[in-house]
Amino acid sequence: MEKFDKLSAIAAPLRMINVDTDIIIPKQFLKTVKRTGLGVNAFNDIRYNEDGSEKTDFVLNKDAYRDAGILITGENFGCGSSREHAPWAILDMGIRCLIAPSFADIFYNNSFKNGILPIQLPQEQVDQLMDEAETNPEAPLEIDLENQTIKRGNKFSFDFDIDPFRKHCLLNGLDDIGLTLEKKAHIADFENNDKQKRSWLYKS
Amino acid sequence: MTTTPRTLYQKIWDDHVIHTDENGTSLIYIDRHLVHEVTSPQAFEGLKMANRPVQRIDATLAVCDHNVPTTTDRLEEGGMNEESRIQVETLYKNCEDFGVQLFDMADKRQGIVHIIGPEQGFTQPGMTIVCGDSHTSTHGAFGALAFGIGTSEVEHVLATQTLIQKPAKSMRITVNGELGDGVTAKDMILAIIGEIGTAGGTGYVLEYAGDAVQSLSMEGRMTMCNMSIEGGARAGLIAPDATTFDYLKGRPMAPQAEQWDKAVAYWATLKSDEGATYDKEVVLDAADIAPTVTWGTTPEDVMPITGVVPAPSDFDDEAKQKSVARMLDYMGLTAGTPLTDITVDKIFIGSCTNGRIEDLRAVAKVVEGKTIAPNIKLAMVVPGSGLVKEQAEAEGIAEILINAGFDWREAGCSMCLGMNPDQLEPQERCASTSNRNFEGRQGRGGRTHLMSPAMAAAAAITGKLTDIREL
Numbered sequence: 304m305e306k307f308d309k310l311s312a313i314a315a316p317l318r319m320i321n322v323d324t325d326i327i328i329p330k331q332f333l334k335t336v337k338r339t340g341l342g343v344n345a346f347n348d349i350r351y352n353e354d355g356s357e358k359t360d361f362v363l364n365k366d367a368y369r370d371a372g373i374l375i376t377g378e379n380f381g382c383g384s385s386r387e388h389a390p391w392a393i394l395d396m397g398i399r400c401l402i403a404p405s406f407a408d409i410f411y412n413n414s415f416k417n418g419i420l421p422i423q424l425p426q427e428q429v430d431q432l433m434d435e436a437e438t439n440p441e442a443p444l445e446i447d448l449e450n451q452t453i454k455r456g457n458k459f460s461f462d463f464d465i466d467p468f469r470k471h472c473l474l475n476g477l478d479d480i481g482l483t484l485e486k487k488a489h490i491a492d493f494e495n496n497d498k499q500k501r502s503w504l505y506k507s
Numbered sequence: 508m509t510t511t512p513r514t515l516y517q518k519i520w521d522d523h524v525i526h527t528d529e530n531g532t533s534l535i536y537i538d539r540h541l542v543h544e545v546t547s548p549q550a551f552e553g554l555k556m557a558n559r560p561v562q563r564i565d566a567t568l569a570v571c572d573h574n575v576p577t578t579t580d581r582l583e584e585g586g587m588n589e590e591s592r593i594q595v596e597t598l599y600k601n602c603e604d605f606g607v608q609l610f611d612m613a614d615k616r617q618g619i620v621h622i623i624g625p626e627q628g629f630t631q632p633g634m635t636i637v638c639g640d641s642h643t644s645t646h647g648a649f650g651a652l653a654f655g656i657g658t659s660e661v662e663h664v665l666a667t668q669t670l671i672q673k674p675a676k677s678m679r680i681t682v683n684g685e686l687g688d689g690v691t692a693k694d695m696i697l698a699i700i701g702e703i704g705t706a707g708g709t710g711y712v713l714e715y716a717g718d719a720v721q722s723l724s725m726e727g728r729m730t731m732c733n734m735s736i737e738g739g740a741r742a743g744l745i746a747p748d749a750t751t752f753d754y755l756k757g758r759p760m761a762p763q764a765e766q767w768d769k770a771v772a773y774w775a776t777l778k779s780d781e782g783a784t785y786d787k788e789v790v791l792d793a794a795d796i797a798p799t800v801t802w803g804t805t806p807e808d809v810m811p812i813t814g815v816v817p818a819p820s821d822f823d824d825e826a827k828q829k830s831v832a833r834m835l836d837y838m839g840l841t842a843g844t845p846l847t848d849i850t851v852d853k854i855f856i857g858s859c860t861n862g863r864i865e866d867l868r869a870v871a872k873v874v875e876g877k878t879i880a881p882n883i884k885l886a887m888v889v890p891g892s893g894l895v896k897e898q899a900e901a902e903g904i905a906e907i908l909i910n911a912g913f914d915w916r917e918a919g920c921s922m923c924l925g926m927n928p929d930q931l932e933p934q935e936r937c938a939s940t941s942n943r944n945f946e947g948r949q950g951r952g953g954r955t956h957l958m959s960p961a962m963a964a965a966a967a968i969t970g971k972l973t974d975i976r977e978l
């Protein structure tokens with residue numbers, strides 16, 4: 304997993320609430336057996352017309368936001384299915400950071416596993432960032448994970464919260480499986496005890 | 508010794524914690540892992556690259572369900588498109604390479620992952636159960652802590668039989684009293700989601716309680732827990748009781764002989780203690796719940812069938828008003844239209860929400876001796892598993908449905924998400940027993956109304972949304 308420490312990038316405002324995983328990556332693109340290459344299909348139905356041409360009203364189709372690395376959006380982003388294809392697709396289009404008033408649980412979790420930083424902020428601050436991103440698209444937004452701040456030059460600075468363990472993993476690009484396997488002895492102890500208590504769950 | 512009263516969720520959690528870090532993050536043990544073809548290829552690939560085995564093949568069960576065609580010729584050459592075929596064959600290959608038990612397409616036990624787990628007795632009370640699929644919440648009907656995970660976590664469970672988790676908050680949803688005639692578990696859960704909203708359960712594990720819940724069959728309980736995720740909750744729970752034990756007894760993967768007695772003794776302890784506290788409580792009266800349908804493109808956009816299509820101005824919140832306007836446009840609906848005036852083009856009966864035998868019986872009861880309306884282009888019934896299909900055929904249900912004009916299919920996810928050829932055309936309107944009415948869910952531009960099996964059957968007969976109590 305790629306590390307995440309600082310990011311300075313264009314922020315695109317996607318003014319929608321309840322953006323579900325079927326919108327982020329429709330099912331016809333879930334047939335891949337790879338993690339990469341989904342970027343062109345991200346947001347397919349709201350991004351392209353039937354004939355494959357681009358919809359002009361979709362924010363990431365606008366010249367100012369084409370190279371956006373940050374997406375600012377409405378509440379309950381990522382609701383719906385558990386498909387990790389959603390963060391894969393977002394990452395593959397070059398977006399490393401999401402800002403919203405709230406995220407759906409599984410999506411939120413999946414984002415961290417792929418080096419994407421989802422930031423939850425109060426609605427007023429999200430609104431302000433959206434307005435800023437609309438009126439002043441070219442100025443980059445600066446995210447600093449170590450110090451947990453979002454800045455735009457010296458115009459404004461917001462602090463954000465993040466779980467310390469997730470922050471640690473993201474800053475160091477740590478792989479969960481490796482971390483867990485360090486606790487092998489604990490797992491073996493648990494299994495040995497559990498085999499006494501709930502013997503029916505184990506093949507004898 | 509006095510102990511603080513604990514909720515069912517806390518009991519299951521406590522019995523699975525392996526280790527907790529200073530910051531409160533725990534490593535928890537996973538008892539059972541269900542695997543399907545869409546969310547597993549990248550996980551198996553990760554294992555191969557790191558040269559890691561599957562930790563417990565006896566706790567892992569795989570099935571193909573999302574991509575599989577539901578037509579009777581599906582085992583023949585060319586029955587599937589290239590990409591689907593590759594995904595299904597990749598699952599077969601991975602199961603062979605790692606020694607994981609698989610129900611392939613030719614297996615009678617094949618079906619939707621959340622239907623086969625309970626059917627085989629693989630799902631049991633007090634377990635932690637995961638699957639790379641958000642509707643894993645279904646298994647909570649047995650008093651198991653069951654939730655959906657992403658592909659990275661699928662790989663984590665395959666490699667370690669554990670997950671890194673933080674405890675969730677708890678919410679009890681109590682439905683008191685008795686459901687009225689024609690009102691089912693599906694109506695109850697739709698009404699609950701309407702009440703709490705699609706994000707209302709975010710961060711919570713829901714526990715369903717009250718007379719109306721306890722008197723449900725296992726099928727009804729599964730329908731409710733299945734849709735917990737549509738309320739934002741990763742898991743839903745119902746305390747196991749005699750109904751649960753009766754359902755499990757004798758199933759192929761359930762404990763047998765003296766192990767059964769030992770298991771039941773443990774299962775019987777799995778209920779919230781008197782005085783246990785919840786972070787949130789919601790109480791509903793069963794008598795207030797009518798047959799319920801969705802009108803919009805999120806599962807919280809529900810209305811009793813007696814209602815009318817709402818207007819954006821009926822909502823206070825500005826963001827919601829905007830989204831309602833968009834939904835009405837997408838759904839091709841005009842505010843003020845009585846729901847029972849809405850005509851439909853297709854009927855879909857199936858999915859992990861309502862693809863079990865009891866659901867098919869409910870449909871047969873409504874359509875017996877009748878035929879589907881002329882404006883219905885297609886009415887399909889997709890049994891949740893090969894065994895459900897077999898049973899429905901044995902009970903004469905299949906014949907009733909076929910005589911009424913329904914298409915009788917092979918088991919799979921089918922038009923619940925349309926990854927296989929079963930899809931809506933743009934602007935087609937469908938009465939559906941599945942769980943998601945998102946834009947494009949059942950096919951690009953398709954319009955979905957979620958409802959109970961009996962209500963979908965009624966719509967098939969009249970050609971429009973119908974109050975089952977009036978039919």
Ligand code: SF4
Nearest residue numbers: 642858859920923924
């Ligand atoms: S039936 Fe639908 S909701 Fe259930 S597992 Fe299949 S696709 Fe998912």
